[in-house]
Amino acid sequence: MKYNKSFIYVITLVATLGGLLFGYDTAVISGAEKSIQSFLIEPLGLTSFLHGITVSSALIGCIIGGALSGLVSSRFGRKKALIIAGILFLLSALGSGNPEFLFFEKGVPSLELLWMFNFYRIIGGVGVGLASAVCPMYIGEVAPAEIRGKLVSLNQFAIIFGMLVVYFVNWGIADGQTIEWINEVGWRRMFISEAIPASIFAILMFFMPETPRYLALQHKDDKALAILSKINGLEKAKEILNDIKSTVESSKANIFSYGKIVIIVGVLLSVFQQFVGINVALYYAPRIFESMGAAKDASMLQTIIMGLVNVIFTVVAIMTVDKWGRKPLLITGSIGMAIGMIAISTLAFFDVIGIATLVFIIIYTASFMMSWGPICWVLISEIYPNKIRSQAIAIAVAAQWAANFFISSTYPPMMEFSSGGTYLFYGIMSIISAIFVWKMVPETKGKTLEEMENIWKK
Structure with a gap:
C-alpha cells in the first residue's frame, strides 16, 4: 500500500520529541540529586525520607498527568494536549533550575524553598504523564496500520534516547568542575538544559496537524x-x-461500552510493565552494581553499557514489531526477563557476585527493551475503540505511573529484607506476564484502529 512516508515520518519525529522529554525529565534528577541533598536537605537537618520524596516527586505529577490526559486530549485535542505538555516541561525546567525566582533569596535554603522546588518538579511530572499517554495516542491515530507498531515504538526509543542524552549532558556540565561549583551552579544548569528541547517541541507542535x-x-x-x-x-x-x-x-462514549475486559487488559499491560522490575534496574543501576562489588567509576561505566543495550534492543523491537506481531515479542521478552531475574536471584541467594550477575542483568534489560518497553505503549495506543480511547488510555497510564511509584519505593525495604527474594519476585511477575499475554491480549498486527472494535464486540 502507498502512503506519504515523508509526511508521516515528520509528524512522528516531532511527536516523539515528547517521548524524548519524558526520558529527559525523569532522568535529569540522577545528576542533580546529591547537590540537592547538600543544598536543601542536609543544611535543614531533614530526613532521608524527605530526600527520597524530593527525588521522586516528579512521579506524583506523572500520576496526575496520566489521569488528566483523557480529559485534556478529548477536550482540547491531541495536538493541543502535547503543546500543553511542552509548556509544562519548559516551566519545570526553568523553575527547578531557579526555584528562588520571585519569592526567595538566591542560594538560601529553607523548607519553603524545598516545597517550591518539588512544586516545579511535579509540574514537569504532569508534563511527563500527559506526554506518556498522548504521544503514543497521537502517533497511533495518524499512522497507517501496516507501520503503526514501528512508529509508536519510536516513541519508546525517544524515551530511552532522552535518558541517554541527559546522562551525557549532566556529565558534560559536571566534567572537570569542583564539587562546590556543581552544588552551587552545576545542578541548576542540568535542570535548565531541558528548556531547549522543551521549547523546540512546543513550537514545532504548533505546525503539526490534529489527528x-x-x-x-x-x-x-x-x-x-x-x-x-x-x-x-x-x-x-x-x-x-x-x-x-x-x-x-455507533455508540455513546461510556468507558465500559465495550465491556470491562478491554479496560482490564490495558491496565494489566501497564501494571506488568512495571511489576517486572524494570525501573528498579534503571533507577538503581549504579547502586546495584556497587552492591555487587563494582567501584563507583566502574558502576557508572556499567550503567552506560546498560544504556547502550537498551537503545540497541529497542531498535530490534522497532524493526520486528510489524513483522512478528505484538504477542510473540511480549511472550519472548517475558521468558528472557524471567531467566535473567531468576538467575540473579539464585546468585544473590548463594552470595555469588561477579561478571555473571552483569550478564544476567543485560539479558533481563535486553529482553525488556525488545518487548515490554515499546510494545506495551504500542498496544495501549491501539487496543481501544475510537469512542473510549482517550479515557481508557488515561486510566492505563495513571495505573502505570502508580505501579512505577509502588515498585520504585518498595525496592529499598524489600532489598533490606532479602535481595534474592526481591529479584525472585520480579522473575515470578515476568512468568505471570507471559501467561497473561498468551491468554488475554489480542494480536493487533496489521489491523486498523476501527477493526479493533470488532474484537471487543465479540
Whole structure:
C-alpha cells in the first residue's frame, strides 16, 4: 500500500520529541540529586525520607498527568494536549533550575524553598504523564496500520534516547568542575538544559496537524479527510474516514461500552510493565552494581553499557514489531526477563557476585527493551475503540505511573529484607506476564484502529 512516508515520518519525529522529554525529565534528577541533598536537605537537618520524596516527586505529577490526559486530549485535542505538555516541561525546567525566582533569596535554603522546588518538579511530572499517554495516542491515530507498531515504538526509543542524552549532558556540565561549583551552579544548569528541547517541541507542535480520528469525533469530517488524503491518498482516505465515522456514531462514549475486559487488559499491560522490575534496574543501576562489588567509576561505566543495550534492543523491537506481531515479542521478552531475574536471584541467594550477575542483568534489560518497553505503549495506543480511547488510555497510564511509584519505593525495604527474594519476585511477575499475554491480549498486527472494535464486540 502507498502512503506519504515523508509526511508521516515528520509528524512522528516531532511527536516523539515528547517521548524524548519524558526520558529527559525523569532522568535529569540522577545528576542533580546529591547537590540537592547538600543544598536543601542536609543544611535543614531533614530526613532521608524527605530526600527520597524530593527525588521522586516528579512521579506524583506523572500520576496526575496520566489521569488528566483523557480529559485534556478529548477536550482540547491531541495536538493541543502535547503543546500543553511542552509548556509544562519548559516551566519545570526553568523553575527547578531557579526555584528562588520571585519569592526567595538566591542560594538560601529553607523548607519553603524545598516545597517550591518539588512544586516545579511535579509540574514537569504532569508534563511527563500527559506526554506518556498522548504521544503514543497521537502517533497511533495518524499512522497507517501496516507501520503503526514501528512508529509508536519510536516513541519508546525517544524515551530511552532522552535518558541517554541527559546522562551525557549532566556529565558534560559536571566534567572537570569542583564539587562546590556543581552544588552551587552545576545542578541548576542540568535542570535548565531541558528548556531547549522543551521549547523546540512546543513550537514545532504548533505546525503539526490534529489527528483525523479526533477531528472525526468532533464531526470535522472535511479536515479529517484532508489529513487522511495527505497521508493515504484520496480514495483510501475516504474508505478510512467511513470506517472511523461508523465507529464514532455507533455508540455513546461510556468507558465500559465495550465491556470491562478491554479496560482490564490495558491496565494489566501497564501494571506488568512495571511489576517486572524494570525501573528498579534503571533507577538503581549504579547502586546495584556497587552492591555487587563494582567501584563507583566502574558502576557508572556499567550503567552506560546498560544504556547502550537498551537503545540497541529497542531498535530490534522497532524493526520486528510489524513483522512478528505484538504477542510473540511480549511472550519472548517475558521468558528472557524471567531467566535473567531468576538467575540473579539464585546468585544473590548463594552470595555469588561477579561478571555473571552483569550478564544476567543485560539479558533481563535486553529482553525488556525488545518487548515490554515499546510494545506495551504500542498496544495501549491501539487496543481501544475510537469512542473510549482517550479515557481508557488515561486510566492505563495513571495505573502505570502508580505501579512505577509502588515498585520504585518498595525496592529499598524489600532489598533490606532479602535481595534474592526481591529479584525472585520480579522473575515470578515476568512468568505471570507471559501467561497473561498468551491468554488475554489480542494480536493487533496489521489491523486498523476501527477493526479493533470488532474484537471487543465479540
